[in-house]
């Protein structure tokens with residue numbers, strides 16, 4: 001077996017039957033460095049192998065911006081699968097209908113999919129499970145250390161998951177085998193135009209042009225980051241004027257590159273220990289912590305998921321007077337009194353990617369300028385998911401819950417509105433970076 005079986009989770013009790021093998025690609029939209037596809041290929045020895053993707057025409061707050069990034073990336077998936085003689089099918093509509101139908105059509109004996117901690121994906125998976133009578137496997141090819149392996153419970157914070165992940169990294173941070181070319185079969189054509197036409201999304205949020213979608217572009221972006229920016233990462237990644245960050249999050253979100261590939265390339269490169277450790281802390285520990293949060297906390301998408309100390313302090317400060325209160329529309333249109341906040345909002349509107357440091361400030365100010373933490377949570381998540389290229393991700397739920405609800409954080413000195421939730425201020429930003437320069441760029 002080329003794949004560590006701890007990455008594989010059997011979803012049902014059904015046996016592998018005769019017939020083809022299908023990989024239902026969902027979160028991890030790439031051909032190379034994909035353990036789920038590799039496992040499907042392994043099962044398909046002397047059988048036909050198919051890859052299927054189900055496109056839901058509307059998904060959370062996703063707009064044309066995110067859908068186009070995804071579809072353009074899927075075009076590359078189709079091309080690379082074709083080079084390997086693997087038929088790729090895309091269906092639109094409800095996966096609970098389409099996947100079982102496809103299984104029938106290709107006389108499938110076992111189904112493989114990729115791991116995703118989000119509720120909607122788990123719901124689809126359960127619906128499909130109920131309708132099929134063949135073996136159904138889930139492979140965690142998103143996390144380096146599989147989410148079910150790193151911990152069996154919700155972790156309190158980075159410091160509690162870090163030793164668990166670090167202990168298991170030597171076992172899981174390994175090179176990927178290459179996918180093998182299959183025997184020649186008919187490869188269906190995909191009508192991309194018709195897929196775009198079937199979307200039911202907000203077309204006013206336009207695609208961006210500063211970041212090219214797809215696995216090849218993701219790899220190129222990574223190499224550029226390693227060559228030109230990673231050494232600045234420890235010192236400058238918190239300065240939104242420096243852009244000493246990797247911009248890998250949209251690629252990671254759509255699975256166009258694997259975090260494991262990024263970590264392997266950084267391990268191989270001539271990178272200082274300090275830069276490597278600072279970057280891998282974010283890429284591995286912080287990122288895998290949010291998968292842990294979403295997988296083990298069913299309330300990850302609401303303030304009910306906040307820790308008890310945070311719920312208590314928020315409740316105690318519920319009636320504190322707010323100097324400024326804004327509506328969703330005012331936030332959305334960047335119409336607050338704070339030019340730094342407005343600039344951050346504009347950065348997100350225009351580029352689809354707000355700098356990490358500004359995301360924290362941005363979400364915390366929404367808490368300060370709304371009447372309740374519930375409202376703040378909803379507004380922050382709504383805007384995040386509508387405009388960020390990397391939105392609707394466990395990192396988004398984790399990031400908003402950290403900012404507004406103290407998730408993965410600790411109690412701080414008590415103050416108005418925030419209670420013991422960590423506070424961030426305009427003057428604090430002025431001490432950290434040139435606010436004028438940032439504001440001038442986006443306002």
Ligand SMILES: Cc1cc2nc3c(=O)[nH]c(=O)nc-3n(C[C@H](O)[C@H](O)[C@H](O)COP(=O)(O)OP(=O)(O)OC[C@H]3O[C@@H](n4cnc5c(N)ncnc54)[C@H](O)[C@@H]3O)c2cc1C
Pocket residue numbers: 237245246247248249250252253282283284286287290354355356357359360363384388390391392393395396397398399400403
């Ligand atoms: C309010 C708020 C909302 C957020 N929403 C999202 C979101 O929707 N999608 C998303 O992917 N990230 C989100 N984040 C986390 C973080 O801001 C982004 O991952 C980061 O800005 C992505 O840019 P980058 O790839 O250039 O980051 P880099 O600094 O280059 O980091 C590399 C990778 O490490 C991981 N990473 C970095 N920072 C964090 C973090 N704080 N938590 C978890 N993983 C991290 C990401 O996978 C990132 O791509 C949010 C954070 C906050 C505070």
